[in-house]
Amino acid sequence: MMPSSPQTILIVDDNPTNLEVLFDTLTGAGFEVAVASDGESALEQVAYQKPALILLDIMMPGISGFETCRCLKENPDTQGIPVIFTTALSDPENKIRGLALGAVDYITKPFYQEEVLARIRVHFKLCNLTVSLEQQNTILRSEVEQRQKAETALRELNQELEMRIDERTSELSATLYQLQQAQVHLVQTEKMSSLGQLVAGVAHEINNPVNFIIGNLKPASGYIQDLLRLLELYQSDCPNASTEIQEFSEQIDLPFLKTDLLKIFSSMQIGAERICQIVLSLRNFSRLDEAEIKLVDLHEGMNSTLLILQHRLRLKGGYPPIQIIKDYSNLPLIECYPGPMNQVFMNLLSNALDAIEEKDKGRNLEQIKACPGRICIRTEKLQNDSVLVSISDNGVGISEEKLSKVFDPFFTTKPIGKGTGLGLSISHQIVVKKHAGKIECFSAPEGGTEFQIQIPLRQFQVLTN
Numbered sequence: 112m113m114p115s116s117p118q119t120i121l122i123v124d125d126n127p128t129n130l131e132v133l134f135d136t137l138t139g140a141g142f143e144v145a146v147a148s149d150g151e152s153a154l155e156q157v158a159y160q161k162p163a164l165i166l167l168d169i170m171m172p173g174i175s176g177f178e179t180c181r182c183l184k185e186n187p188d189t190q191g192i193p194v195i196f197t198t199a200l201s202d203p204e205n206k207i208r209g210l211a212l213g214a215v216d217y218i219t220k221p222f223y224q225e226e227v228l229a230r231i232r233v234h235f236k237l238c239n240l241t242v243s244l245e246q247q248n249t250i251l252r253s254e255v256e257q258r259q260k261a262e263t264a265l266r267e268l269n270q271e272l273e274m275r276i277d278e279r280t281s282e283l284s285a286t287l288y289q290l291q292q293a294q295v296h297l298v299q300t301e302k303m304s305s306l307g308q309l310v311a312g313v314a315h316e317i318n319n320p321v322n323f324i325i326g327n328l329k330p331a332s333g334y335i336q337d338l339l340r341l342l343e344l345y346q347s348d349c350p351n352a353s354t355e356i357q358e359f360s361e362q363i364d365l366p367f368l369k370t371d372l373l374k375i376f377s378s379m380q381i382g383a384e385r386i387c388q389i390v391l392s393l394r395n396f397s398r399l400d401e402a403e404i405k406l407v408d409l410h411e412g413m414n415s416t417l418l419i420l421q422h423r424l425r426l427k428g429g430y431p432p433i434q435i436i437k438d439y440s441n442l443p444l445i446e447c448y449p450g451p452m453n454q455v456f457m458n459l460l461s462n463a464l465d466a467i468e469e470k471d472k473g474r475n476l477e478q479i480k481a482c483p484g485r486i487c488i489r490t491e492k493l494q495n496d497s498v499l500v501s502i503s504d505n506g507v508g509i510s511e512e513k514l515s516k517v518f519d520p521f522f523t524t525k526p527i528g529k530g531t532g533l534g535l536s537i538s539h540q541i542v543v544k545k546h547a548g549k550i551e552c553f554s555a556p557e558g559g560t561e562f563q564i565q566i567p568l569r570q571f572q573v574l575t576n
């Protein structure tokens with residue numbers, strides 16, 4: 112860059128008088144002044160030192176003022192210097208030509224000192240204003256830039272924050288899910304072990320006394336038969352018994368007593384055997400001793416569970432009992448955890464009974480008699496080496512919006528205190544997680560629900576026996 116002296120004014124004129132007048136006027140007003148007597152020397156001077164303003168005569172020997180101005184404006188280094196034409200020519204055409212070439216103003220000769228100074232001052236003021244505008248513009252531009260940078264940084268920060276929130280949210284939901292699963296597991300274990308312990312305890316307590324009865328029934332029946340035989344012998348030996356004996360014999364209706372006594376013994380025998388069966392089923396249901404995978408007859412588990420729920424099948428007051436339809440097929444033994452599997456049957460059957468009870472609440476005796484509650488249990492061996500257990504009921508059914516939630520932990524439609532909403536979620540865990548099986552629920556809008564379980568015949572774990 113060539114050096115520039117802001118207040119230097121270059122006067123270009125071939126007329127020495129004009130030069131002198133302008134020189135005196137400008138230096139008198141405190142400006143620094145340089146002079147040139149033709150266009151060429153003016154261009155040379157400008158190349159050497161850039162003035163702040165040029166007063167340029169138009170009519171000059173050599174290159175004219177217009178030509179000089181064009182040269183100045185073509186050169187990127189000098190095109191910014193304001194040029195004011197000075198000439199005696201005052202016709203508008205020349206003024207327009209000069210202004211079109213890039214001049215900022217036009218002063219006609221003869222000069223009026225005050226006019227020259229006033230015009231020059233206006234141009235310097237304009238220049239200063241332009242400079243300060245440009246400076247402000249630069250400051251503004253850098254402020255805008257800074258703001259844009261800040262905005263970008265904010266946006267990035269925001270994105271990062273959102274990302275972190277997303278991460279955190281998914282971490283939290285994962286933790287919540289894990290917590291719920293853990294809770295389900297805990298409740299299940301708790302439920303299983305408390306119910307199992309209770310059932311096992313009751314079974315054990317009943318087992319001993321019922322064994323006394325069964326064990327003593329046979330000899331007692333033998334003794335009674337011996338006594339009856341002895342009585343017969345007495346009767347044939349002494350056909351003429353005393354009146355007292357005859358009267359008592361009639362009073363107790365001896366022939367009836369003899370036949371009835373035997374009947375009583377045989378029904379006592381049947382009752383005791385029944386108790387034994389129930390005890391066996393209770394133990395079978397709890398199967399606390401069997402925490403390992405076993406080869407199991409699923410029908411046996413189902414029947415034991417039904418037996419435990421027996422009391423809920425018989426409705427009171429002339430109501431028909433809930434029908435249980437067993438559509439069992441010929442199933443092989445299945446590898447599974449027997450206790451938990453019975454728990455699943457228990458949960459599904461209880462839900463079915465609840466659904467039937469719920470439906471019956473809104474029906475009268477006639478309606479219930481016409482279409483009594485019914486639970487259908489169907490089993491089937493499937494092609495893909497698994498078995499299907501289907502438990503369906505004709506209860507209230509599940510609406511479509513609730514259907515997707517039934518396996519969620521704590522989802523219940525039952526009154527507070529009645530349902531925990533964990534039965535199905537526990538069953539889901541047992542079937543899917545513990546046995547690599549499948550559990551599905553189907554329900555029709557007009558009522559009735561079916562739960563289908565699929566269990567693989569074999570588990571991958573090693574069998575313990």
Ligand SMILES: Nc1ncnc2c1ncn2[C@@H]1O[C@H](COP(=O)(O)OP(=O)(O)OP(=O)(O)O)[C@@H](O)[C@H]1O
Pocket residue numbers: 458462463466504506507508509517522523524525529530531532533534535536560
């Ligand atoms: N067979 C069914 N018919 C109609 N609705 C059912 C049936 N089985 C389940 N449901 C619905 O699914 C919900 C969840 O069942 P789930 O067994 O998980 O919990 P619950 O029975 O309410 O409580 P609990 O923990 O005592 O079993 C029930 O409240 C009920 O609304």
Ligand SMILES: [Mg+2]
Pocket residue numbers: 458461462530533534535
């Ligand atoms: Mg339930």
